[in-house]
Amino acid sequence: MDWDKLRIFHAVADAGSLTHAGDSLHLSQSAVSRQIRALEESLNTTLFHRHARGLILTEQGELLFDATRAMLKRLDAATARIRDSEDEVFGELRVTTTTGFGTLWLAPRLTALYEKYPELKIDLMLEERVLDLPMREADVAIRMKEPSQADLIRKRLMSVRMRLYASPEYLARAGTPQTLTDLNKHRLICQNVSATQVGAGATLVQELLSHEISSLLTVNNYYGVLQGVLHNLGIGVLPDYVIQEFPNLQQVLPEVDSGEIPVFLAYPEELRQSKRIAAFRDFVQEEITAYRKRVKNQAVK
Numbered sequence: 001m002d003w004d005k006l007r008i009f010h011a012v013a014d015a016g017s018l019t020h021a022g023d024s025l026h027l028s029q030s031a032v033s034r035q036i037r038a039l040e041e042s043l044n045t046t047l048f049h050r051h052a053r054g055l056i057l058t059e060q061g062e063l064l065f066d067a068t069r070a071m072l073k074r075l076d077a078a079t080a081r082i083r084d085s086e087d088e089v090f091g092e093l094r095v096t097t098t099t100g101f102g103t104l105w106l107a108p109r110l111t112a113l114y115e116k117y118p119e120l121k122i123d124l125m126l127e128e129r130v131l132d133l134p135m136r137e138a139d140v141a142i143r144m145k146e147p148s149q150a151d152l153i154r155k156r157l158m159s160v161r162m163r164l165y166a167s168p169e170y171l172a173r174a175g176t177p178q179t180l181t182d183l184n185k186h187r188l189i190c191q192n193v194s195a196t197q198v199g200a201g202a203t204l205v206q207e208l209l210s211h212e213i214s215s216l217l218t219v220n221n222y223y224g225v226l227q228g229v230l231h232n233l234g235i236g237v238l239p240d241y242v243i244q245e246f247p248n249l250q251q252v253l254p255e256v257d258s259g260e261i262p263v264f265l266a267y268p269e270e271l272r273q274s275k276r277i278a279a280f281r282d283f284v285q286e287e288i289t290a291y292r293k294r295v296k297n298q299a300v301k
Helices: 001-013 018-025 031-044 061-082 099-116 168-172 180-185 201-209 224-232 275-300
Strands: 048-051 054-057 091-097 122-126 140-143 152-160 162-166 185-192 216-218 236-238 250-252 259-268
Touching: 001 018, 001 031, 001 054, 001 061, 054 061, 091 099, 091 216, 091 275, 099 140, 099 216, 099 224, 099 236, 099 275, 140 275, 152 275, 162 168, 162 201, 168 250, 185 201, 185 224, 201 236, 216 224, 224 236, 259 275
Parallel strands: 091 122, 091 140, 185 216, 185 236
Antiparallel strands: 048 054, 140 259, 152 259, 162 236, 162 250
């Protein structure tokens, strides 16, 4: 199959217009139209429904578009590997992780990475949905459970626990609970049990809600929970790493936690030699080593 025709088809399918595709390819509309007709004839099928408002893919067109999209992602991966210099780290690195971890742990530490590699361009994608690394929806992921996708290199980084935290101002006003039963006198701030989150966190929240909590604020990510705690709204269920950035927060009911939640870094096997991946992996590992030392020092004090 003619790759040039496939490239033009992909541009048309992506733009939904012969004119817009032609502009991006620096081709005339008639030249683009001829290539699409020739491709349809070679496949003996219709790839687009033609409407006054633009072009819509047929079922056969959707199948071909899925294939060309996958091909282009593979080409992007190959291009990234080729461009990775032996001595320099530069270019775009797409990193995905959860909203909570990305906002509260990773983003505040990126200064050190940029200082070392100023030409690196990081696209930080914070969402609970697990992106498909082999299909290049992202280059590298940090997740709160071991990735199940095939063809991934994975490394366990550390463990976190969900615990209860409150501001000193809130506790001075509302008092400090001594037992789980005392929580019914306080406002609990947490993720909704139906929200996407790690299983251990949802289990802890369910247990806490069984104690007849009278006042409740639910948020769909831990950053929102933290904001509620910082603004003295109540007692929040938060990952224990927040105490590094917000040392004034006080842990409530220290015996209550979610148990260990593993944190994994993963990236596609095909990016094993990527200098950008290696730079990011080493940076995260160094930051975690420093984080563990700080935690150990605090425990000694």
